Amino acid sequence: MSTNTAGRPFGTGPLARASALVYTLLVTEGLLLLTSAPGLVPLLLLGGSASNLPLDAACLVPAGPAASAALFALWRRSGDLADLRPAAAFWRGYRLNVAGVLRLYVPWLAVMTMVAIGLAHGGAARVPGWWRVLLVVIAVVGTLWLANAMVITSLFAFRVVDVARLAAYFLGKTPLVALGNAGVLIAGALVTAFGTEPVAMLLAAVGCLALLISSRPMIEQVKERFTA
Secondary structure (H helix, E strand, O other): OOEOOOOOEOOOOHHHHHHHHHHHHHHHHHHHHHHHHHHHHHHHHHOOOHHHHHHHHHHHOOHHHHHHHHHHHHHOOOOOHHHOOHHHHHHHHHHHHHHHHHHHHHHHHHHHHHHHHHHHOOOOOOOOHHHHHHHHHHHHHHHHHHHHHHHHHHHOOOOHHHHHHHHHHHHHHOHHHHHHHHHHHHHHHHHHHHOOHHHHHHOHHHHHHHHHHHOHHHHHHHHHHHOO
């Protein structure tokens, strides 16, 4: 028989959808770690010294395309157990988005590295307090902009310059999205601070899913207003 006792097609019930989500998250997490490993492994060995900040940034470069591919795969996930292909979706997203993501992600990494160096050495350099506050504001706004840009460039085929503009536009247009994304980022930072970096890495796919959920209003507006 092709249907269950409740009249639903096989593989589409609540338990099946939950199982499909868990499977998709596990596969996506594994591929995310695999594609990020060339940078994550040396990053874990470097330690937390402020003098290593430029090297830390270089190690994080592979994580950008990996996160974009995870966003792509999770957005296109199926709740049907009979139609699960998260690995294929991940690799497709990686191929489609790697160039565009790097053109947004690498400049952001460079700016954040300079901000982090300024904050780390601000005391020794006698940097004024107002300048440190400004650096923190730049870091927060820049990271929220990147969250928007990562979601947009992962799910839509826009030029890089248009992605950058849309990401900035939606910071003001959808403040609840920015607030939700800030919550996701804060949660990730707390896991890293009070847990360990490996634990945070193992929850990266869950973080990507949370980012997609909080960004849904922005995604819908991009679909309605900026796509044919």
